Amino acid sequence: MAKNSSEVKRTALEEKTKIFLWGMTAGRCEICNKLLYIDSKFGDTANFAENAHIHAVGKNGPRHVDEMSKEEINKIENLMLLCAEHHHLIDTKPENYPDNTLIECKKHHEERIRKITEIQDDASCKIVTFFSNIDNVEIFSAEMLLKRAVVKANLYPRQDAPISLDEGSQTRYIPTKENLVEKANELEYQIKQAFNGIVKKNEVIAIFSLAPQPLLFKLGTLISDQLNVQVFQCHREGEKWSWPENEFTRIKYLIKKTCDKSEETVAMVIDLSAQIIDNRVTVVLGDECTIFHLTIESPNRLFVKNKKIQDDFVKSFRSLMEQIKNEYPNADKIHVFPAMPNSLAIRAGMDIMPKVDLPIVIYDVLSAGNEFTETIEIGG
Structure with a gap:
């Protein structure tokens, strides 16, 4: 049975509880993640941590709950490891830091520590x-x-x-x-x-x-x-580089031949982030060329949301590289016109086998006129 608040007096935390709290938090502040056993300026080691109660011991303390017993108040579930700054902050402005906010901070920090330390x-x-x-x-x-x-x-x-x-x-x-x-x-x-x-x-x-x-x-x-x-893919939404959680979308890549006028001059247009029309290719290579597109139904910059999308792209890229080599034996190189997410350009480069594949010449837009210009050659 819970004791009356007047019966609850501040008692020292058990040593095993304090050790348990240090372990669960990895010796870091559960609000700002500051390391609490090394001085940030001089690098000296000491115990800079403070044990904070979510629900205060004293009746007039921040977030005190009358119904809680002394044992409940000093349980690990009601304790946070904090730096001095955030201990002072939550207790002097309890209206800004209600118990549900602190409980969420504690849960998030301790789950993160557990997840990280589970990595082998x-x-x-x-x-x-x-x-x-x-x-x-x-x-x-x-x-x-x-x-x-x-x-x-x-x-x-x-x-x-x-x-x-x-x-x-x-x-x-x-x-x-x-x-x-x-x-x-x-x-x-x-x-x-x-x-x-x-x-x-x-x-x-x-x-x-x-x-x-x-x-x-x-x-x-x-x-x-x-x-x-x-x-890793750079994202425009959410965290810049982290893969979105619980995102299992798959993308269907499309290979299209839109022009077939040459056995020797072959272009691979990789228009995934934005559409590239054929006349932007022919203005560079001439009208007598063959053009393949590796694309998706609605090109955009946001679709690479998991690693499977990268893997599926590599399979399609490899398929098109082989198709061009087999169907156009007179071609001595492939002219690549890319508009694609950063990670897919890297993955495409990783898939190229310089000693086996046809050399590729990569084009890029280098001027305000929006025209492609030949840049570097890979392979050969």
Whole structure:
């Protein structure tokens, strides 16, 4: 039977309860996630944590419930591990921090800690980034965004800071073919440096990249499908890089031949983010060409919502690569005109087999006139 509130007096928490709370919270504030055993400025170690009651002990305390006994008040379910700042905040402004809000914070934090620590060592990964010609890049490259995305994918980052393939780049992006060729060569050098000395062949690599499409293709070919790579998609809705939860949508990819006027000049138009009409291809290659489209029913930028959509794309891309090689033996290369999500451009590059496939020439829009320009060639 619950005691009257006047009978409930503050008593010390049992040591086992405090240890249990530390374990459940991983020694972090359950509101701001601050580490509570290391000083953030000097790095000294000490116990900076405070044990906070959701429902106060004293009758006049914040969120006190008369019906709760002393045992109930000091149970783990009524306790939070907090930094001094947030302990003071919730108790001096209890009207802004009702019990249901604090209970939700506690639940979310402790579930997250449990989920992360359940990830086994063989699910560790190294985060690799490549950002080029991106405005406000810090919005996309924030370390916590990237780490949150890999954890939600049931991985955990092995290193503290991501491996940045564009860090220290000596080449400023200019929208010209010559510049893209130079940037591609620089990227190749950066990958050799990183993968030879930092990334081991059997490690999981989590790729986050936004760049002009030719460079995304190039990145994919340099990584190849021989490594254990997971490529993350940048989303316009929700969290930038995290896969949406409980999203199992599948996409039907369509292969269409819209022009068949040449046995030698063959174009692959990958219009997934936006439609590319044939005259934008023929103005570059001439009227005497063959044009295939790899597309979806309604091209848009938002449809890549899970990894299965990536895998299905690779199957369709591979099918079209083989179809062109078999049906057009006189073609010496494939002219690729892409308008596609970042992750699919990388996955396409990963699927290309330079020693087996026809070389591909990648085109991109480099001017305000909306015309495609030849950029880099892969393979051959």
